[in-house]
Every structure is written in C-alpha cells, then in structure tokens.
Amino acid sequence: MPARQPAPVNQLLAALPDAEGERLREHLRAVALNSGEILCEPGETIRHIYFPDDSLVALLAPVDGHPALGVALVGKDGMVGLACALGVGDSHMRALVQGSGSALRIDAAAFRRTLQRSPCLHAALQRYADSLMAQIAQTAACNRFHLVEARLARWLLMTRDRIGPDRLHLTHAFLGHMLGVRREGVTQSAQALKQRGLIDYRRGTVVIVDGRGLEAAACSCYAQLGKLQFSSTPARPSPGRAPGNAGNAP
Amino acid sequence: MPARQPAPVNQLLAALPDAEGERLREHLRAVALNSGEILCEPGETIRHIYFPDDSLVALLAPVDGHPALGVALVGKDGMVGLACALGVGDSHMRALVQGSGSALRIDAAAFRRTLQRSPCLHAALQRYADSLMAQIAQTAACNRFHLVEARLARWLLMTRDRIGPDRLHLTHAFLGHMLGVRREGVTQSAQALKQRGLIDYRRGTVVIVDGRGLEAAACSCYAQLGKLQFSSTPARPSPGRAPGNAGNAP
DNA sequence: GCGCGTATGTTCTCCAGCGCACAGAGGTGC
DNA sequence: GCACCTCTGTGCGCTGGAGAACATACGCGC
Numbered sequence A, B: 001m002p003a004r005q006p007a008p009v010n011q012l013l014a015a016l017p018d019a020e021g022e023r024l025r026e027h028l029r030a031v032a033l034n035s036g037e038i039l040c041e042p043g044e045t046i047r048h049i050y051f052p053d054d055s056l057v058a059l060l061a062p063v064d065g066h067p068a069l070g071v072a073l074v075g076k077d078g079m080v081g082l083a084c085a086l087g088v089g090d091s092h093m094r095a096l097v098q099g100s101g102s103a104l105r106i107d108a109a110a111f112r113r114t115l116q117r118s119p120c121l122h123a124a125l126q127r128y129a130d131s132l133m134a135q136i137a138q139t140a141a142c143n144r145f146h147l148v149e150a151r152l153a154r155w156l157l158m159t160r161d162r163i164g165p166d167r168l169h170l171t172h173a174f175l176g177h178m179l180g181v182r183r184e185g186v187t188q189s190a191q192a193l194k195q196r197g198l199i200d201y202r203r204g205t206v207v208i209v210d211g212r213g214l215e216a217a218a219c220s221c222y223a224q225l226g227k228l229q230f231s232s233t234p235a236r237p238s239p240g241r242a243p244g245n246a247g248n249a250p
Numbered sequence C: 001g002c003g004c005g006t007a008t009g010t011t012c013t014c015c016a017g018c019g020c021a022c023a024g025a026g027g028t029g030c
Numbered sequence D: 001g002c003a004c005c006t007c008t009g010t011g012c013g014c015t016g017g018a019g020a021a022c023a024t025a026c027g028c029g030c
Helices: A018-025 A108-116 A119-145 A148-163 A172-179 A183-195 A211-217 A220-232 B018-025 B108-116 B119-145 B148-163 B172-179 B183-195 B211-217 B220-232
Strands: A029-033 A038-040 A048-052 A056-061 A069-074 A094-099 A101-107 A199-201 A206-208 B029-033 B038-040 B048-052 B056-061 B069-074 B094-099 B101-107 B199-201 B206-208
Touching: A018 A119, A029 A048, A048 A056, A048 A108, A056 A148, A056 A172, A056 B119, A069 A119, A069 A148, A069 A172, A069 B119, A094 A148, A101 A108, A108 A119, A119 A148, A119 A220, A119 B056, A119 B069, A119 B119, A148 A172, A148 A183, A148 A206, A148 A211, A148 A220, A172 A183, A183 A199, B018 B119, B029 B048, B048 B056, B048 B108, B056 B148, B069 B119, B069 B148, B069 B172, B094 B148, B101 B108, B108 B119, B119 B148, B119 B220, B148 B172, B148 B183, B148 B206, B148 B211, B148 B220, B172 B183, B183 B199
Parallel strands: none
Antiparallel strands: A029 A101, A038 A094, A048 A101, A056 A069, A056 A094, A199 A206, B029 B101, B038 B094, B048 B101, B056 B069, B056 B094, B199 B206
16 A cells, blocks of 8 residues: 555644745755654754654653653654754754654754744744643653553554554664663563554564554553644644544544 | 741743833732642643742643642742743643742733733743753653652752752652652652751651752752753853852852 | 574563551641 | 641552563575
8 A cells, every 4th residue: 555645744834824834945955864863962952953744753851871761752743953943052852763754854043044034833833842841741740650561552652643654663672762661571561462452563563453442552641642732733724623633544 | 047038039030121021010910829729730721820939839740540740840940831921821731839939920811912022031931941841851751760769859959949948848748749659658768868967857847958968869860950940041141051059058 | 595683582580669557746726 | 735637657568660681583685
C-alpha cells in the first residue's frame, strides 16, 4: 500500500494565513532527518528551527549520569526550537530524531525576523508552547506513577499519532532511553503487549496491531494528552474544536 | 525577628519599565494566599492571574487515581496562570498554595487587554514560559532517576529560594504529595537529612540548617535549574548573568 | 550461504519504595 | 488538665524495576 500519500504537512504551518505562510516559506528548506540524529543539545544555542512533516523528534531532559529522558514528542503538530520563538537563544533540551522523515528547516535568525511580522504564527506558537508544557507535565506525572507497560503503550501511540502509519521503526533499547528504563524492561513489557495481540515486533520494527486495545493498555495520560494536543493546534481555522483522534482510522 | 522586611516583590513586575508597570498596577490587587488553597484546577478556565510576592504556589500535574504530582514552583520569580498569557483560556494544571503569603492578582480579561499594550511584559512572560518548561522537564527526569532524599532536598531548597527565609511551613505529608511518594518515605529521608545536620524540623515546620550541605545532598537538578531560573528573569537589566544563589545569605 | 554485528530473550540477585497497621508526641480548645 | 486531632516514628511483607551476565536469533554484506 502507498504510505505517506496524504502529503503530511506540518500543522503549525498549514494553519497560517497565506501572507504569513508565504513570507515564512521563503526561508524554509526541506531537509531529511535521520533516526538517531541530534538536532540540538541542552545549553547549546539554537541555530535552526525544524517543522517536522513525517519525521518525528523527541525532546529529552538531561540528567547527570543517566541517558536523557524523553519528555515530549514533536511531529507534524509542532516544532523543534521553540525556545527561540519565546525569545530565548539557548535550548534546555536535547532534540533527538526518533523517526526518519522530512522536515522544513529555517535559520534561527531569519525565523526571528519573520516571526515579528507574523502575528498568527506567533499566536500559534504560544499556544503550542502551552500544549508542549502540558505534555511535559503529564509525562512527569506519568513517569512517576505508571508501570512500564502502560508507558510503553502510550509512547507507541503517541508516536503513531504523529507519523501516521502503524509501523514504527524503534528498537527496545531506544524505547528504553525514552522511557528511562532498561532495555530488558521494554522487552518484557513488549512481550506482554504482543501476547495480548496488541502489537507485533521484530528487529527494530514495531507494528501496532490493535490500536484500540493498545489505548486501553496505555495509561490515562494518553487520553488526557490526546485532547489537549489536538485542540490547541487545529489544522483548520474553523470554530469548533477538533475531536481527539482525527485521521487515525484503520 | 521581623521577617518579610526586605519587601519581596515579584520579579516579573519589578523588571517592567515604568509605563507598563503603571498600566498593569491599575488592575492589580494585593491578596493573601493561604497554604492549601487551590487557585486553579486543570481543565478550568483561568479567572485570575497571580504574581506571588512572598507566597509560594506549586503547579501540580493531575493523574487518574493518584494525588497530583508537583512539577514546578512559582514564587516571586514567576506567575500563576501563564496559559492565559499564551493565549489559552484553560489551565492544564492545578495551582496549589504551598506557602502562605501575599500576591498581586489581576482579572484574566484585564490582564489580556493590558498585555497587548505591554511588549516588555509580553517578552518577559515568554521567557518565563521557557524557563517554566525547563523546570518541568527537569522535574520529570528527576522524578524518574533520583532517590527521594535528593529530591526532598531539592524541593526544600527550591522552596527557600523563592520565599527567602530558611524556615518553611511544610508537613511530611504535604511534601509527599509534591514528590509523589508516601508520607513515610518523606519522614525517613527527612530523618536522614536531619541526622546529618542539614535540616531540622518539628510538627509542620522545616528549618534549613546547613544550606550548602543541603545543596550537596540534593540532586544535580537543583544546580541545573538554579542557573536557568534566575538568568531568564534578571531583576536588573544588567549585562552579566546572575549567579545561581543570589540574596540567600544568612 | 557464511560471518558478524545488532536486536531480542532469559535468569538471577538486590533494593527503593509501596501499602498497611499502629505507636508515640506535639499542639489546641474547652 | 483533659480530650482530641494532627503530625511524626516504626515495623512488617511485597514488588517493580535496576544491574549484570549470558544465550539466541535475525539480517545485512560480501
């Protein structure tokens, strides 16, 4: 079947009025992001802003000894380098490509200049900042209270929601880093989900078999965030709020 | 001894130029906040914005069964109701008063109107949003990796940094809610810190005896955030970055 | 179709923190 | 000074996940 046909385009950009969109697009350039690539390190000055299309970027919080913990996912619903939009030059987090794909990139300086003349973009990014904060806060609580299995299910669903297809390219070790647990813990939880027929996997690929079932296995944080995430960045400037899961029909 | 003498005033407001400050102050009204009071519930529309002076507000992330987890502290360095400043009407978090004291309050609608004519305030709030996000992300990682004792030390230090005096009014049970652990766990960790002469406590009051020692007992997240927190909202527009612990001399 | 690197499976011990139940010990109000 | 309530101390057994050390299995490249 032909994947990636619906031309997944970044929702923040898609929602812009023509004039602003045009102005921004002059500086945007399509780039390919490869899984494992690091776009930004904590403490580093932000040089580029990324608007993912079908790529997926994880935001990681650094901790002394440990490998950094995944606190948020940025896909076509968001952007990487938000701090720059908020007037802060340095990033506080590591931005790591979790899913290969394309994104639109813009130089930080050009972005800042353009942003000053783009009230709609500015407003959208502020709303996005709010939703990202909610996502991070929820993740904080989730990491504290929920078991690995539920958190794994949540992360898989969040990944799928942002890239589209049910086939994800992820290893257990990678997921372990995101969730802040050992690789073995991921393997065990994944096995449990597999045995229940919710997912399948094999050497670096995870397939979501039963999305509804996986949602049931995930912690309540998933439903909680689903609501927030999509209502804050509606693709169309229509009045009503979009329902939680749009475009994820089997 | 006369506490609260140095007239602690909210730093976000103090940094405003006269014109903007004046305009905002017309709508601000001093209110007393009492420990345990809830200023905002998740999902609720934000009605008032608070700029704490010597009061202290904790932001909590809600989770299904559990009591909500503390993800950030807002004192004289910040504001409660940030979502409103970002153009979002509803809060995603619970705002719970952790330390009694005074704050300046403004009606959400009036705040929004004033904000449109206050570029400096607007810029400051965007930077604050960024720093708050960093704080929440760090807390997420901290909760995942660090032991209760270190996290307790961090929370106490963060509390002190925002209210000034070394005497904090907190029960073990309350701290347990903030840290997402049992009250007994707090008791044990607090005992350990007490035996090492770092803190003392007794029936709802914690005293920081050895601040430097407590910093050593806290996890690296404290130092990490100290840098971020205070550099992003400097009280004076002087060039250099403020060092981590300013104004906490005994 | 062979070999090697990477991904996954398995087992064991250890421990921080949970849940529960109850025992003091300060304060407050009458 | 008595009753009462809230805060703190302590002792269980239990378990999710950490750490570590392997065994297997898949698949790419040559």
